[in-house]
Amino acid sequence: MASALDHVAWEACLLEPRRDRALESYARRKMGMPVPSIRYFTSVPWLARALIDLHPEYGLLMHLDQHTADVLTLVVSQENSCRFCYAAQRALLWAQGMSEARIQRVEQNLSRADLVPRTVAAIAFGRSQSRVGPAGAQEALQALRSAGFSDDEMKEIAFTVATTDFLNALSQFLRFPRVHWSRCRNRCTCGCSDL
Template sequence: MSRITLIDPASATGQTSEQLAQINGAFGMVPNMFKAAANSPAALASLWGAFGALGGGRLGAKLGEQIAVAIADRNDCNYCLAAHTGLGRKAGATAQEMAEAQAGRSTDPRTAAALAFAVGVVDKRAGIETADVDALRSAGFDDEEIVEIVAHIALNLFTNYLNVALDVPVDFPGVKLTRAAA
């Protein structure tokens, strides 16, 4: 049971109502995470805006979702692991690719570099080395994409913390946490 009220989209007003309607249009439902964030119009606007901005970024949806599951597993976030595994499959990832990403791995060298970087940033609380950024460059990422990876990390840390701290009920098909990357 959630530690806070999950806002019913039918009772929301103003900008919150408009954003929840957009979210419903995108997902075919309003996921509980957004209902929790809707307690703060500013938090909801930030969250939905970040999803929209990064969704149109250069990394692509598949890599964004792979980063999300790697971070979710590191942070024991059942909600994000379930949601992003499903979204990753919709973005073209196989079940195996998502399971590997959850563990911070990939057979694709470019994806593997992005996941290693993301896990390293989370594990080291951003205290990474120049060599970590150089590894991304060696895998073919430019500065725009590197900053975008950091933005994905930040967004996923926010959603992980929101869901774990406030015990938001999972409303996506469950996926087992592995902590394999630990």
Template structure:
């Protein structure tokens, strides 16, 4: 996906789902975490685990990365992924934090020319390579970031940042979320007066390391373990458990979507996990082979037959084209099923990109 020159003008369809009521406790939790009720909450509310994932990831769950890296990385990756919603919202957040438009323009055109330490520049390059996954970077690329000056544990967290951006970008793009109100706010006449107060609420705060999540015996446990004591580990565990335990889509369907994305991205670990989960659901290995080779099989039910080829298209796409495909694929589905489908393929893309941490040398504690 080539980085667009003028992302706000990129083709973007009407939002797939209308805004709806937000449970009181959900609204309270989001406000407590981020200080406001963002525009995505009323549209994602029917899938609580997706709301929690957005809430957790925008709180910058990283202990070893420089405080500014999460925001810089989010704007670079969102622009590179052509996510109109995330790019606009994140750029507005950066303006609240005091970044000037000229700096942000230079950052998204070429972050190598902005004033950053060598380790952070190398980290942004690695982050973008992870997001593109064309191909997925390997141990040599992660080691180059360490040699440029970042702690090995910070490099592990970059993989988590790539996963979080991948998840949020895909949910926002596939649903065609409309621009967030914060974009209008930062262009308004009162912004210069209220910006200092907003900045105090939104400025990145140091996050200490956390004990690894326990229990960690569900799907993709080794991937969560590889994140060590980063706060990202608990976020990833909650995302996986939220998706896996949601009753809206069958577990077999979710595992099939993970397998398809894993095969497309060459992620042997995630494909192996998906095969293990599918075996537990009664699907034989030869049938999985057929599905992954042909993106179809008589073993698939009617809904799976539509979702399997669609999952493959979510690995790399152009926004307008994938938004049309979402409408075609989810035309007969309920609002809840549509959200869960989009959340599941977004999570599969995120996890398969993050799994590079399994190949990297382990950092000393």
């Protein structure tokens, strides 16, 4: 199924990718699929590993449910207007087993008026943090408390939002080519299948 993102003009990436088979294999084992963007960070291995290890879906959340974290990553990527990260988040959800139809339903649900208060509060917090950072957190934080989130859940919401902002900022700065993600979703014709 074609996406509107397939018709967006992509700018050239600022860095040339370099192969590091060990790092690429690590990324593939951890994420369960090839990660061509890792090649842009091989000169800074700790950053490359952070790009892989900091995803909330890899056992880093102990209190926040994964559905809320998934919604937050989509909302924050939308809020950042990061088409690269938004495309990557969609691809990751798909790779984790979420169907395209379900991803589209999640996207449509983000603007529904009848969302449960907890989801609305989490979305408001994510948008607030992405727009204005910690200075605007108090009102959104109070909404999280009012919606019944525990302190531990609120910390994990903040972690999910901050991590997504961080990963989005890196991708926007470097201008990753989305074509890698779309090809990986369609049987890896991007050259990464030889990992």
